[in-house]
Amino acid sequence: MADWTITQEAFDRLLSWLDPDRTRAGERYESIRRKLVLIFASRGFPFPEDMADECINRVIQKLPEIMGDYAGAPEFYFVGVSRNIIHEWLRKQQPIELPVLPPISPEREKNLACLDHCLAQLSAISREIAIEYYQHNKRAKIDHRAALARRLGLACGTLRLRAHRIRQTLEKCVVECTHEQAAGVV
Amino acid sequence: MNDPNEIHDYLMGRLAPERAEQIEQRILTDDDFHEEVEIMEEEMLDRYAQGRIPEEDRLLFERHFLASPLRKQKLTFALALQTKIDSIKNKPAAFTARLPALYPYTLAACGLALVALGFISYRLSTQLQQHRSQTALLARQIEGMRKTAATAASYPNYPADRARDLAFQPLLVAKLSPGGLRGTGLRRISIPDGVRAVQFALPVPKTVQGNLLVELLNDSGAVITSMHHIERQLLGGQTVAIVPIPTEYMKTGNYFLRVTSEESPTIKFRYPFQVNSGASTQ
Numbered sequence: 001m002a003d004w005t006i007t008q009e010a011f012d013r014l015l016s017w018l019d020p021d022r023t024r025a026g027e028r029y030e031s032i033r034r035k036l037v038l039i040f041a042s043r044g045f046p047f048p049e050d051m052a053d054e055c056i057n058r059v060i061q062k063l064p065e066i067m068g069d070y071a072g073a074p075e076f077y078f079v080g081v082s083r084n085i086i087h088e089w090l091r092k093q094q095p096i097e098l099p100v101l102p103p104i105s106p107e108r109e110k111n112l113a114c115l116d117h118c119l120a121q122l123s124a125i126s127r128e129i130a131i132e133y134y135q136h137n138k139r140a141k142i143d144h145r146a147a148l149a150r151r152l153g154l155a156c157g158t159l160r161l162r163a164h165r166i167r168q169t170l171e172k173c174v175v176e177c178t179h180e181q182a183a184g185v186v
Numbered sequence: 187m188n189d190p191n192e193i194h195d196y197l198m199g200r201l202a203p204e205r206a207e208q209i210e211q212r213i214l215t216d217d218d219f220h221e222e223v224e225i226m227e228e229e230m231l232d233r234y235a236q237g238r239i240p241e242e243d244r245l246l247f248e249r250h251f252l253a254s255p256l257r258k259q260k261l262t263f264a265l266a267l268q269t270k271i272d273s274i275k276n277k278p279a280a281f282t283a284r285l286p287a288l289y290p291y292t293l294a295a296c297g298l299a300l301v302a303l304g305f306i307s308y309r310l311s312t313q314l315q316q317h318r319s320q321t322a323l324l325a326r327q328i329e330g331m332r333k334t335a336a337t338a339a340s341y342p343n344y345p346a347d348r349a350r351d352l353a354f355q356p357l358l359v360a361k362l363s364p365g366g367l368r369g370t371g372l373r374r375i376s377i378p379d380g381v382r383a384v385q386f387a388l389p390v391p392k393t394v395q396g397n398l399l400v401e402l403l404n405d406s407g408a409v410i411t412s413m414h415h416i417e418r419q420l421l422g423g424q425t426v427a428i429v430p431i432p433t434e435y436m437k438t439g440n441y442f443l444r445v446t447s448e449e450s451p452t453i454k455f456r457y458p459f460q461v462n463s464g465a466s467t468q
Contacts, residue, residue, distance in 0.1 A: 044250040050421045057423040075214045092417045111266040171263045
């Protein structure tokens with residue numbers, strides 16, 4: 001592939017292809033990137049975020065050729081490009097796959113401090129869900145979640161999604177907090 | 187239809203490629219399904235953090251599911267959340283018994299003593315819980331390493347004794363930048379005890395053609411080890427060479443990786459870095 005860098009104009013072209021409304025286009029872009037990261041991580045690749053950016057770069061590069069005739073949701077085009085990237089990586093992968101064991105990290109203490117900090121920033125109801133939803137195992141967990149849903153007046157499926165979104169907010173906050181700590185901001 | 191078992195197998199890398207591609211298409215085009223997969227991802231991380239991954243799945247989970255630093259970051263969060271939940275669960279219940287009518291001073295003294303006891307009990311239970319979590323994680327890691335050792339000899343195209351050694355080695359991932367003067371602007375890599383292999387990502391200009399020779403050199407310019415026929419890969423808009431190097435070659439000190447085009451040996455790039463071996467943090 002020839003040397004190529006993204007220009008603001010090329011990026012704007014991608015956003016307008018995703019949605020004429022700039023805000024919605026930005027949200028759709030973030031959603032697509034998150035999905036790509038999940039896909040590449042799920043294939044066991046070591047750099048899923050970089051691979052997602054590579055996929056987006058290739059789509060941006062192709063856009064002037066395809067956007068006039070392309071019909072259908074842009075996500076389908078990303079599907080094709082992501083497959084190409086996966087196949088390229090699988091072809092080139094090293095013969096040995098090194099096993100990965102998570103090191104016990106002293107960062108965990110920092111994470112706990114950040115978790116307290118981020119929990120305190122949630123609303124009382126979100127904090128309760130974040131702590132209560134993930135308690136217990138097996139049968140006790142199911143019963144506990146059903147009781148929590150009843151107490152909050154929510155359907156079990158709604159509570160499940162809400163807990164997931166709160167967890168994502170919390171995780172994002174903890175990651176930012178630990179990065180700030182490492183940079184000496186906090 | 188969302189089959190949780192199939193989503194689980196997809197995340198573990200156990201699905202046939204054709205089915206995995208169908209799932210990936212759905213992830214990209216169906217927001218609800220995408221959230222289902224993310225929820226399963228969280229549940230798997232929680233199960234691992236609680237030590238509830240079946241033994242037969244542990245090796246695959248650690249090698250495949252946790253292959254990226256991103257997933258390890260998610261695991262760190264899951265462990266922190268689990269510790270927090272455990273510490274809350276172990277908090278002593280509020281003192282609600284009705285107190286008999288006692289003299290005010292006696293009542294105050296009892297109250298203070300109870301508060302102090304409650305505080306001590308809470309601190310002890312929290313510490314105990316943290317120690318238990320830490321011990322459980324250590325035990326799981328030792329067991330994982332033992333199992334890895336037992337199967338590592340089956341790695342294809344790799345000498346059995348080296349594979350067995352590498353099987354014990356957790357992997358650290360590091361991206362380096364080319365250039366830099368000796369002693370200035372060095373990328374520092376802290377290698378904790380027990381982590382004995384580093385996977386380097388080395389960006390090279392897109393104009394460089396063919397496979398690459400990658401050499402590890404010490405600060406005096408002596409070649410320590412070399413790897414031939416390394417293929418270039420595209421990553422985040424950059425062309426990179428990915429090379430795993432056992433840390434037995436990198437004690438504390440300054441090093442650089444030298445990348446040479448095998449087609450045009452005059453084209454060379456240097457990637458200086460500094461190793462702090464046996465450090466407790468990355």
